[in-house]
Amino acid sequence: MIAFGTSPFRAGQVLEIAFAAFRPRITFHSDQELTMEIIAGDNAGFKDTVQYEATPMRDGLVVLSWQEHIGSTVVHVLDIEASQTYTLITPAKGGFIRLVGRIDRSVTL
Template sequence: MTDAFPHAGKRFEVDYGELVAINAYSSDGNTLNYEITSGPMAGVSGTVEYQWRRLGGETYAISWQEADGSTVVHVDDFQAGRSLSFFTTRQGQFFRLEGSLGQSPEL
């Protein structure tokens, strides 16, 4: 992919009810810092390389693999403020979540 991710350098909060996280996309467009801020996995964080594809409009598929082998795919509609997340833990548990997506100010 030769274009830069349009949301590089920005932070977003995803709120799925039982899980809330901050995803901060590096300004170089190559890495994502994530932190789960509430829910049973609160405190889990990391920095990963990610890939993205525009699906249409302001909707993107964003995927990455975490250090423990967990895999994550988001379908994020930045215009509508909605996020779908599909992830598999290293133990093989599969989760499907849906919730809100909003830009988060820098700390």
């Protein structure tokens, strides 16, 4: 079991998530910093390195959140066991987005 307050992600670990309209790649640099890059679809090419928080809820279930430098906030509820994420985004321009995606890849560089 992962201890609360400890990031379950290691430096070099990469997640790719398939949403209907876009595909982000999340690369973890440490237990506090990640880079998110949109590699396909809407907003392809957008990239930001941010501070994040990852809170394990139970084995295989993690809440991952951050705020982008442009002001958008992102919260993923990652069900690692089912390879699925439930994602909530508040874009900097306003609004509220709810997404469900598939975790396609979880590798260590």
